[in-house]
Amino acid sequence: MSKLDESLLIGLPPFSRLERPQIREILDLAVPRRYDTGSAIFSEGAEAERFYLLLDGFIRVIRTTPTGEQIIALHIAPGQLFGIAPALQRDTYPAAAMAAADCIALSWPVRLWNDFIAKYDGFATETYRTVGERLGEMQTRIVDLATKAVEQRVAAALLRMVNQTGRKTEEGIEIAFPITRQNISDMTGTTLHTVSRLLSAWEKDGLVKSTRKHVVVTSPHGLMMLCGATD
């Protein structure tokens, strides 16, 4: 097995304050693995055995209800830690993670977590900053779900994805991973039918362009208008 290159981790928030030799140590303890689109990395409620760092691809964090409906709690972009249950003293994962696109991720056994915290300056700090950001994002989502109409929620969801994982193209900004109407409805608590109708309407208005499993936002500003007020 070839050694992982140190450049993979250099500059990423949790490791930004570390020197090369320390990064080497960390990499030597990591297990790299590939996950095909749609495959599960871990399941909700499962024993939290490892924590992960996404190198490439996109991860969907999914929560399932007792009645079988599922909602997408979060998307993880390359360079981010995920499955960090140990950071919160949990011994099971609170949600499932699946690959939204083909992914490469490193992972470490949870027993190393405390070592990392103790040994590597800035690792704890940066990690808890991430937790804080996700917590803030979740609060925003709660507020959105509680107060906004469906149209505004869908617009907000698109904007969030564009901001976090957008990729510029000549047409506009493209969401960088495959996404279906059903996926969007799972993020916003609505139905794929309503999402389809909204996207069709927006396409007519020149705000977005979409094909199968693929969305390009041509006018982020226009979507932002929709989020603000119904008027």
Next chain:
Amino acid sequence: MSKLDESLLIGLPPFSRLERPQIREILDLAVPRRYDTGSAIFSEGAEAERFYLLLDGFIRVIRTTPTGEQIIALHIAPGQLFGIAPALQRDTYPAAAMAAADCIALSWPVRLWNDFIAKYDGFATETYRTVGERLGEMQTRIVDLATKAVEQRVAAALLRMVNQTGRKTEEGIEIAFPITRQNISDMTGTTLHTVSRLLSAWEKDGLVKSTRKHVVVTSPHGLMMLCGATD
């Protein structure tokens, strides 16, 4: 000013592993204060200058939307830390806190946070456990808001409050702080009218009893039934 008694902190999760002298140190650094019902402890977006421990009363954590609607993110019970922005490397509070009942709270300047983490065994661990629990609770709320009908959300909200802060009475279990229909609607993303109708219906069915600013759940089991499935 009389010294605070050490028994205030003994046994509380963040301090459970500490010895008396350490608790003494912590108490001597704390500023105690009383907050009248309805008064603000801190505001959303404000500079995070202090972190708090609630000794008595109840705190509502509130997020306000650009359009002025507000939703209640969380309730804090006695013995819990709140305003712990520093734990997540934030320099502003992500939400406002107001006293839902008359409250007594201790507080410390944020610059002591890192000292506490470094100096007191278990403080970090227990605090992050709390963060983890709140994060899990928020995920559950997101799922509820996204998938459940209004009736189920209101039932779930009542049950959550009963579980976290319930007080047994001869009639049933009483929510331990003053709460209006409007408050409940702010927690569930609905209107006070709908909440009023639901409570009236449930009272007729013998599930709850309510007076002004006051709710007693007489049949938690019955409410749990409502949460599960609409059928």
Next chain:
DNA sequence: CGCCGTTTTGAGGGTTCTCAAACGGGGTGG
């Protein structure tokens, strides 16, 4: 080329919101 998963579009109905008005109880001030 055929199948399956995704998307589109229509019609109808139900839940919940909005608007409106009146009631009740508790606290405050006279």
Next chain:
DNA sequence: CCACCCCGTTTGAGAACCCTCAAAACGGCG
């Protein structure tokens, strides 16, 4: 001590929004 006033609550009617059910078109992959 009583009366008034304010805040919280109740209830009704109508409408809007979105979901459910249904069916067909589309496009990629084997």
